[in-house]
Amino acid sequence: MVRGKRFFLARALPAVALCTWLAGSASMQAQAPTPLDAGTRKLAHDIFQQLIEINTTDSVGNVTTASKAMQQRLLDAGFSKDDMFLGGPNERKENLVVRYHGSGKKKPILFIGHLDVVEAKRSDWTTDPFQFVEKDGFYYGRGTQDMKESDAILVTTFIRLKQAGYVPDRDLILALTADEEGGKSNGVDWLVKHHRDLIDAEYVLNPDGGGTDLDHGKPVSVDIDATEKLYGDYQLSVTNPGGHSSLPVPDNAIYHLAGALTNLQHYQFPFELNAVTRAYFQKLSTLEQGQKAADLKAMLATPPDTAAIDRLSAQSPEWNSMMHTTCVATRLEAGHANNALPQLAQANVNCRILPGYTLEDIRQQLIHIFNDPKVTVRYVDDAGNVYEHAPDRKQLPPAAIHPEVMSAMEKLSASFWPGAPVIPTMATGASDGVYTMAAGLPTYAVSGIALETNDVRAHGQDERLPVEAYYRGVDFYYQLVKMLTSGE
Incomplete structure (x- = not known):
């Protein structure tokens, strides 16, 4: 799922939330977005480029190659191989699960992101879809909007936290998976069925949805997909x-x-x-x-x-x-x-x-x-x-958004996109959240990416992402994770 699979609010709205969503708080105060230091910017750039240039389409691509590349990034940053799992139903569709140990005061948070992308023909594009190209203030490449930008942000966030020696008040689990866009080997479904213990969590954050809508540069709304079709x-x-x-x-x-x-x-x-x-x-x-x-x-x-x-x-x-x-x-x-x-x-x-x-x-x-x-x-x-018959699988009715998630999003959004309300929404498309929600794991689509509503190119020709939107997303998710796990 991505921005193209959710609706756009045609005008700015005050915050919409059920009263239960507004209870509680995240006491850590949001910091105003600031330019990333050169080292973080290079790390985030290089991870993003590496992912874009690994073809992970179902037809000829290889998700395992991307999983192993991210595994090596995390190993190089000091993560233990004992805290990683690499596996799947076949050699092309192996998923990566990484655990960042915290104090254990609270149950873990699971972050999910699919590594696969939809097909892309070179003849349809003005650039090579599997080359990371920067031009005119944009990064071009298949997956720049759906959703390798968020995969790169999550990996960058885990590495930054590790480098800072940060100890969260709970474990953080990252699952990078196969076949959300189609194929026979959906990674989240496979993990739920075969390795539920690796991904069990209090709730799930899925950046394959939500995000900030812009209208000619003006923030309109910050959306959280609280449910989906x-x-x-x-x-x-x-x-x-x-x-x-x-x-x-x-x-x-x-x-x-x-x-x-x-x-x-x-x-x-x-x-x-x-x-x-x-x-x-x-x-x-x-x-x-x-x-x-x-x-x-x-x-x-x-x-x-x-x-x-x-x-x-x-x-x-x-x-x-x-x-x-x-x-x-x-x-x-x-x-x-x-x-x-x-x-x-x-x-x-x-x-x-x-x-x-x-x-x-x-x-x-x-x-x-x-x-x-x-x-x-x-x-x-x-x-x-x-x-002959369809499964009895269904999307469960929406549960209330966890108060700490709603509170953190409101504080961060007020800092990053002043005046843009946080809006709980129902995605009119679908994502891997269908598997985590069916497994009893409350799942919220939360993204740090802001996009113009008339430039949604996911699954389409010349998919691209504004350069500075990416780096602001890197800053946003780092602050979000710290706010949710500070224990203050």
Whole structure:
């Protein structure tokens, strides 16, 4: 997940938080951001460059190479190999888990970051996607936004703390993992299933989400993803004996498939809010004016006004996605010859599912929407395997943000991005947090990166990150970790 998988607030909002999120405090005071010393800046630069220039795509890349490179960085900084674990289901997808020992006064904090990146073709880019290029005030390369910048920040933070002789009031655990972007070997899932003891923690910070939105350089909001939607792919299939195209029949596989997708196009999943999205919309209703403000209030009423929901959904795809499960056709394939009736027609439907519903719940709902026995609906996992039934996995309803996390974020944000409120949000995409949350580990997407909302290039051509945004993120995360573990 990254910034492209979460919504953007179109205007600055006062802090939105449930009252329970605001209890407690982190007593350490935030320091104003200052230029990094030359040694730290070089360390952070070199780690970032090293990660970008290791190809970690699923097709031809190697996550293990990146894991071992970061392991060596940490060994060179004084970490013991006894406090590291390197392993995974195959030789290309080994994950790195590192433990930084603290005083043990509190339970550990787990930091997760995926090392893999999406595919990138050199012919599509103006630079080599697997070369770390600095130009015009930006760092270019695949993973500069999603999410090798945050991996580099986490490794840099652990090294800086070690070099300073810092003793946190709890253990800090760093897990750098494989296959968040797809593939057969998701590292967080594998660690939860096979080495839960290595990553057990009070809560998890995941920098693959959240972050600060900028509008022409002005901070708009500092977001914490307190929950997220669940990702699911479904294969629609229609088979037919086929035949000569000169003898058309109404029982055409493509027509059945088209009818099913038309039904989906016109279907709206039920409206639903959770604690996070309701708090967000309640605050928004006090800031908007005119019809939009009236519609927000009507949407929040009991019972909600359906006409208001329809108007708000039409005005903003982001709001629509926060209110509903969404499913959309993303791929089509049919037929085997121009002069033959199709024997097979298939489509992929991609869904982003509200917390509380399982992947199988949505498969059954799609069958109901299509209402055609000729259309078979199967589940497709991240590795592309197709199953008759979907798992019963679901995204759990959001839990309250840990008070010390909320307090630290508010203090730090006031220093780093004055005037930008801290906003608990629901990511409309998905991340590896789905595995940690399902394992009972409260997970919050917290990033120190600030980006212009019109320059989100993750997964896209010429992915890039502003140079100074990166170094400010290095400073931010170092202060955040110290604030959460100072014991003051």
